Amino acid sequence: MNQYIIETKNLTKKYGEQISVDCLNLHVPKGKIYGLLGRNGAGKTTTMKMLLNLVKPTSGDIILFGEDFRKTDSKTYYRIGSIVETPCFYENLTAEENLKILARLRGQHRKDTVEHALSVVDLGSKSDKAFKDYSLGMKQRLGIAAAIMHEPELLILDEPINGLDPIGILEIRNYLRNLCQENRTTILISSHLLSEIEQMADIIGVMQEGRLIEEIDMDRLHMQNRKYMEFEVSDVNAAAHVLERNFKLSDYTVAGRHLLRIFGSPDSRSEINKTFVENGITVSNITVCEEKLEDYFKNMIGGVGVE
């Protein structure tokens, strides 16, 4: 039986006439990274706020660690680390000073908790700088350090990699993956950076206008994603003609002035290549690819507004 750390049943949030979250049924299994995807305004932040008891649901249920959220007490929230919207810190204090205050407030912590959390996000050496002088990326890192400091069983992270540079993104991604693999930490993460979610998540949920329109395992998605061959040719029209005439192929698209994308088994690529050449078409490159999450996401919700 699946053990869900987060489960919602018909979770709904209305602000007046506005339905921000509409009958949401999320299933976040233990020890997995769940990527919540959706365009701006899809309802991701509102969902996370309801899970964290920061916003009261209009109707529906939340089950956290197997317990109805109405029965959970404040101790449940000690088991969770989160970043929702911009994390707040004391402007004039350093990272270390800020985290020490948080550690004291939260009670239980190891002696090296603050030091460890700062080293994980690589902020240790900059600890003499006041928070107000931090770059956006450094502020994000400190937010992550604060969220992971008490070694929570569940992390809820709303767009945690916003503002990080590519190396920072890579480091945080690897760290989150390790947390999940080594400590079986469960992570719910939202991002509009589809490529990041693709490389990190075990499961994705896609939200649109408050509704969850898809919840799928990445493994299943990879199986479902279509494979294709991409041919770089001198003349796409002539190449398309050859495909239809010689191979009776119609499942292809013109992906650029010299690019032809042919769906189906890549086994036929040498035969296709040979026939192109015999018909006077120069082939300068052939690649075998798989549709990316971005293609899947675009197909599903129209693709506007995603990077």
Ligand code: ATP
């Ligand atoms: P983004 O990626 O832009 O943060 P999101 O998917 O997190 O988007 P939400 O912030 O949850 O989306 O917003 C969902 C909808 O609910 C939006 O239409 C938003 O305007 C609306 N909304 C959110 N909070 C409130 C509020 N306090 N009062 C009224 N409407 C709100």
